[in-house]
Amino acid sequence: MLEFDDAPKGLVRLIYASRAQELGRGGLPEMVRTILLKSIQNNRMAAVTGFLVAGEGRFLQLLEGPAGEVEQTFERIRRDDRHGDVQVISRGAVERRMFRDWNMAQHQIVAADRSVLTKVGLTAFTPDGLDEARAVTLLTTFGAQHLR
Template sequence: MTDPLARRGLYRLIYASRATDPAGLDEDLPAIVAKSIQNNRIDDITGFLAAGEGRFLQVLEGPGQVVAEVYERIGRDPRHDEIVLIADGLAERRLFRDWNMGQRRLEAEDASALAEVGLEHFTPAGLDEERALRLLITLGARHLR
């Protein structure tokens, strides 16, 4: 986040990362989401986390300064590695306003959502902003079912 003025408005940040312990992902994910929900309620952050194949794709929305602080905290979290910033910038409106942190653990039925954005496997670090958002929105809709 380079523009200091952007830290004052509604901001959206999307990143991908790899779990340092992919085998422990099933155990770590509920704790990550529970803590995120708790913190995000206080900080006025909304977003969505997709996890699978030892990888994460997450969008954060909220006040720019707070989003920047959350992203910095994620960067220090030893459960994440190979963090790639996909997009960050001002947002006109929240796309994930219904969740302080919604999440979906990818399943076999999500292969069609991956294919829609050109992925055969869940390797989100190579997505651009448009495809990452499309995937997160699709997975979010499945989360609501």
């Protein structure tokens, strides 16, 4: 999960932030559940792994895998009506996966997460203003909580 593994040529990592759109009846938790179920299925077939953080009507997500598959996955996300104001935080080649065991896992922001947000200079979950280092810190910190 947070272990690194040797990766094949052409491995990329993409981190983006977006705003949730059209939350619907179950709100953000139901939207995340729906996204997660479909993402696990799609990502498994595409050899894409990653982690999604959601809260306060926003998303921060890391995708990693073969370059073409990550780009196709990201294009689906950009066209998805549930995402608005999509902003790429970082995109580039990497040697190893950060979340190798999760086709997609997630963390939903709760009040207890304020100290983690403060650690990267945020007073609220506003990931669109993060640089790559602070986004990775948030993603790996929240990811580590799910390993306990």
